[in-house]
Amino acid sequence: MVPNKDLITAINSYEDNVSDHMDSDAAQTRADLIDYYLGERYGNERDGYSKIVTREVYQTVENIKADVAELFIADDETVRFEPEGPEDVEGAQQATDYVRYVFYRQNDGFGVILDSLMDGLLQRQGVIKRWRLMEDVVTSHTFEEISETAFAILMADPEVEITEYEESFDELTQMNVYAGKMLRTKVDSETKVEVIPPEEFAIDSDAVTVEEAKYVRQRSMKSKSDLISMGFDAKKIEKASTSSGYNEYDSPEKIARNFDGDNYDDENENITKMYDLHEVYMRYDRDEDDYDELIKVCKIGNVILNVEEVDEIPFVVWTPIRIPHRLTGLCPADAAAPLQKVKSTLWRNQLDNQYNLNNGRPVIVEGQVDLDSVMSSKPGAPYIVKHPNAISFPQQPSFGQHTYNMMGIADQMLEQNVGATDNSISPDILHGNTAAGAVSQVLSKRQARVRLIAREFGEFLRKVFMGIYELEIAHAQDASIFRLDNKFVEVDPRNWHARKDVTVLVGLGNGSKTEQLFHMQQTMAAQQAMLGAGGMGITVTPQQIVQLQEDMVRLYDKSAHGRYFTEPPAEFTGQPEPQPPSAQEQALMAQVEIEKAKLELERQELSLKEQQFMLKVREHEDMNEFKLAELNLEASSERAVKIGN
Numbered sequence: 001m002v003p004n005k006d007l008i009t010a011i012n013s014y015e016d017n018v019s020d021h022m023d024s025d026a027a028q029t030r031a032d033l034i035d036y037y038l039g040e041r042y043g044n045e046r047d048g049y050s051k052i053v054t055r056e057v058y059q060t061v062e063n064i065k066a067d068v069a070e071l072f073i074a075d076d077e078t079v080r081f082e083p084e085g086p087e088d089v090e091g092a093q094q095a096t097d098y099v100r101y102v103f104y105r106q107n108d109g110f111g112v113i114l115d116s117l118m119d120g121l122l123q124r125q126g127v128i129k130r131w132r133l134m135e136d137v138v139t140s141h142t143f144e145e146i147s148e149t150a151f152a153i154l155m156a157d158p159e160v161e162i163t164e165y166e167e168s169f170d171e172l173t174q175m176n177v178y179a180g181k182m183l184r185t186k187v188d189s190e191t192k193v194e195v196i197p198p199e200e201f202a203i204d205s206d207a208v209t210v211e212e213a214k215y216v217r218q219r220s221m222k223s224k225s226d227l228i229s230m231g232f233d234a235k236k237i238e239k240a241s242t243s244s245g246y247n248e249y250d251s252p253e254k255i256a257r258n259f260d261g262d263n264y265d266d267e268n269e270n271i272t273k274m275y276d277l278h279e280v281y282m283r284y285d286r287d288e289d290d291y292d293e294l295i296k297v298c299k300i301g302n303v304i305l306n307v308e309e310v311d312e313i314p315f316v317v318w319t320p321i322r323i324p325h326r327l328t329g330l331c332p333a334d335a336a337a338p339l340q341k342v343k344s345t346l347w348r349n350q351l352d353n354q355y356n357l358n359n360g361r362p363v364i365v366e367g368q369v370d371l372d373s374v375m376s377s378k379p380g381a382p383y384i385v386k387h388p389n390a391i392s393f394p395q396q397p398s399f400g401q402h403t404y405n406m407m408g409i410a411d412q413m414l415e416q417n418v419g420a421t422d423n424s425i426s427p428d429i430l431h432g433n434t435a436a437g438a439v440s441q442v443l444s445k446r447q448a449r450v451r452l453i454a455r456e457f458g459e460f461l462r463k464v465f466m467g468i469y470e471l472e473i474a475h476a477q478d479a480s481i482f483r484l485d486n487k488f489v490e491v492d493p494r495n496w497h498a499r500k501d502v503t504v505l506v507g508l509g510n511g512s513k514t515e516q517l518f519h520m521q522q523t524m525a526a527q528q529a530m531l532g533a534g535g536m537g538i539t540v541t542p543q544q545i546v547q548l549q550e551d552m553v554r555l556y557d558k559s560a561h562g563r564y565f566t567e568p569p570a571e572f573t574g575q576p577e578p579q580p581p582s583a584q585e586q587a588l589m590a591q592v593e594i595e596k597a598k599l600e601l602e603r604q605e606l607s608l609k610e611q612q613f614m615l616k617v618r619e620h621e622d623m624n625e626f627k628l629a630e631l632n633l634e635a636s637s638e639r640a641v642k643i644g645n
Helices: 004-015 025-038 056-073 086-106 109-123 148-156 224-229 234-239 252-258 332-359 371-375 400-418 445-475 513-532 542-554 583-637
Strands: 079-081 126-147 160-170 175-196 201-203 215-223 274-284 293-300 303-309 315-318 480-484 487-491 502-504
Touching: 004 274, 004 293, 004 303, 025 056, 025 109, 025 252, 025 332, 056 109, 056 332, 056 400, 056 445, 079 086, 079 445, 086 109, 086 175, 086 445, 086 480, 086 487, 109 126, 109 175, 109 332, 109 445, 126 148, 126 445, 148 160, 148 175, 175 445, 201 315, 215 224, 224 234, 224 274, 234 303, 315 445, 332 400, 445 502, 513 542
Parallel strands: none
Antiparallel strands: 079 502, 126 175, 126 315, 160 175, 201 215, 215 274, 274 293, 293 303, 480 487
């Protein structure tokens, strides 16, 4: 194996080629965008003048976030695993349900969607990390009067630590017995999904995708207790240095997000000793076989805490506005920020102008006016002058109309550049049809741009869900029980197979709830028409009728499964059960059966007579053939032959 010092050298060389989010221009740009979003001042304000800050970045980000989030959250089945054959329909549905369960129930799926969406819209990229968390769960137990054999089994169990015990002799069994206390350590495993702050994530500058990256790093500050709970050796942690020069509060993004930079006190930094942890994923020929392996390296400074070979890089990245051949593109906030500054300036000038119009700037004759009376701002306060013409108020020009025209142009530029205004869009923007009127919906440029962002985010979530599926296959320890639609279902991911066919649904094309209800009502009317034509159990089953009713209720109450309707048994067809025959009908049926039996007996007798007749005919034919043969023999021998008796 390559020595650790050589591994550290390789990591440092990669660090020189990454976009360092702590010191780069990109970090400061993201921090500035956060300030724009929060409505922070620009630093060019002057006393006595308007300091208003408009909120175009906030409006743009929130409008797009609301539109896109609704598309993904409106339908629980955001991602669906497609069956690979008729036999895989149930397995694909189970995989879909279970991955949704892990994402939304075991993890805060709702928060993950909103936070990663927000990071992308405001800071150019959203990063999700999904990994398998392995934790040691320690439980204490007591045992009393167990046999020597059972005690030996406990002592040999690697999960058990005997903390104390007593040995005694049992008079009844004439054997030694044991009592004491023990600790059992069991590995608890679960899939975790977490949104990573952009400032913690770095990747080699040549990477276009995370999957093909040569170097990916997550950088975070951890306490000693955090590191120990992560399974790292305490002695190695003690050897590690905290003098790397990095502090999480040095991040421009973190300062903009959490602190008023002017009021932050540096003395609070070292209340708890923190360590600069690097979690590195890199392709490196560690065993010197001329082939690069994907390895994970955890280090603090130049102290390596752990090295292991892994199968994949656990990060998924998305960017709202793609730039070809780059991992990170642009975001809507990039286009909105300059226009926010323009509109803020226009508003400030307009307010200052309006203030001058309302209050005026007097022209006074020096020495002819009492200045204190002029400076008084009280309504109706008199001006004390020595001459009637000693003070005058020249007309101030109004720039209002010009200012409003400029702000209107700025709004048009914002809509053209960003594609998002205060006007909401319907959740069916990718569908293109309105249900009630069956009229084609023409998408505006604004809608089309939001649609494209939604598709980018959908592909991002598809990778996240596929990663969850693969983690469950690789690390599941036993079957799991989870609740789905008020039912408890057993799932064993160990029996799953690898999948590639994953469809992103994210609510696109489903229309509004009113629209969906309209379609369901039309379907119900069609079912009623089929039932009226005698289609029960043929074209429409009772199960299908109940399912439609359930779907209509679940539009507004997703937990309503089984609450209002009971699913009929699978063998039930909806056809009425046949009524038992009456006594008269039973007697008639018995008489019919007797007559049928008589006819059958007569048929058999006729058949027997026919067989006997044919047998006699056959015997007669055989006798005639015999006599003919004797005559032929006599004629050939020219002698008399006696025929008969």
